[in-house]
Amino acid sequence: NAGVTQTPKFQVLKTGQSMTLQCAQDMNHNSMYWYRQDPGMGLRLIYYSASEGTTDKGEVPNGYNVSRLNKREFSLRLESAAPSQTSVYFCASSEGPSSEDGYTFGSGTRLTVV
Amino acid sequence: ELKVEQNPLFLSMQEGKNYTIYCNYSTTSDRLYWYRQDPGKSLESLFVLLSNGAVKQEGRLMASLDTKARLSTLHITAAVHDLSATYFCAVDIFSSSGSARQLTFGSGTQLTVLP
Numbered sequence: 001n002a003g004v005t006q007t008p009k010f011q012v013l014k015t016g017q018s019m020t021l022q023c024a025q026d027m028n029h030n031s032m033y034w035y036r037q038d039p040g041m042g043l044r045l046i047y048y049s050a051s052e053g054t055t056d057k058g059e060v061p062n063g064y065n066v067s068r069l070n071k072r073e074f075s076l077r078l079e080s081a082a083p084s085q086t087s088v089y090f091c092a093s094s095e096g097p098s099s100e101d102g103y104t105f106g107s108g109t110r111l112t113v114v
Numbered sequence: 115e116l117k118v119e120q121n122p123l124f125l126s127m128q129e130g131k132n133y134t135i136y137c138n139y140s141t142t143s144d145r146l147y148w149y150r151q152d153p154g155k156s157l158e159s160l161f162v163l164l165s166n167g168a169v170k171q172e173g174r175l176m177a178s179l180d181t182k183a184r185l186s187t188l189h190i191t192a193a194v195h196d197l198s199a200t201y202f203c204a205v206d207i208f209s210s211s212g213s214a215r216q217l218t219f220g221s222g223t224q225l226t227v228l229p
Binding site for chain 1: 147155163209216218219
């Protein structure tokens with residue numbers, strides 16, 4: 001059981017470059033999430049998708065876009081990377097609001113913008 | 115806006131000692147998670163607390179939830195070096211649209227257990 005798979009695991013970008021972080025889950029979960037984690041801080045929600053075909057902003061959405069490609073995949077795009085977006089990005093999924101099974105997190109993407 | 119405050123942020127303790135990490139939150143919620151994170155790693159789920167008065171124990175760790183006080187605690191008993199890590203609490207609430215639940219994290223407690 002792979003759970004939540006994130007690619008790439010590491011990435012270095014130059015300021016102004018764009019890239020897409022990929023996330024896929026194989027648990028048939030309805031909801032998917034993107035978080036960022038900065039040093040010494042907890043995770044902050046960027047965007048989430050309650051179900052296939054829907055996306056909503058979280059706490060820190062500026063500078064990001066997302067796509068819920070299908071039920072399995074939820075991607076995060078940086079259109080013009082900035083040094084302030086240097087962070088560790090975690091994707092997570094859950095069965096849905098009525099489930100008590102909790103959240104499954106991916107292993108993270110460590111992004112450096114220079 | 116939901117605020118989640120953990121304290122202490124840094125905790126250095128001797129092996130064999132007991133200590134408690136506190137997690138206060140500002141909005142009504144009946145669901146709270148505790149996670150462990152090792153350096154450079156992802157989050158490992160420790161406890162899911164789903165109702166007022168919930169208490170769960172695993173090894174040397176015990177977590178509790180008081181939804182009326184909006185407080186959760188993570189108690190460490192007879193600490194050992196292997197417990198050194200960063201511990202996060204996360205409060206689970208419905209999104210503003212009501213279509214999904216989402217987690218709001220505390221800042222984390224960096225625990226170091228000294229021999």
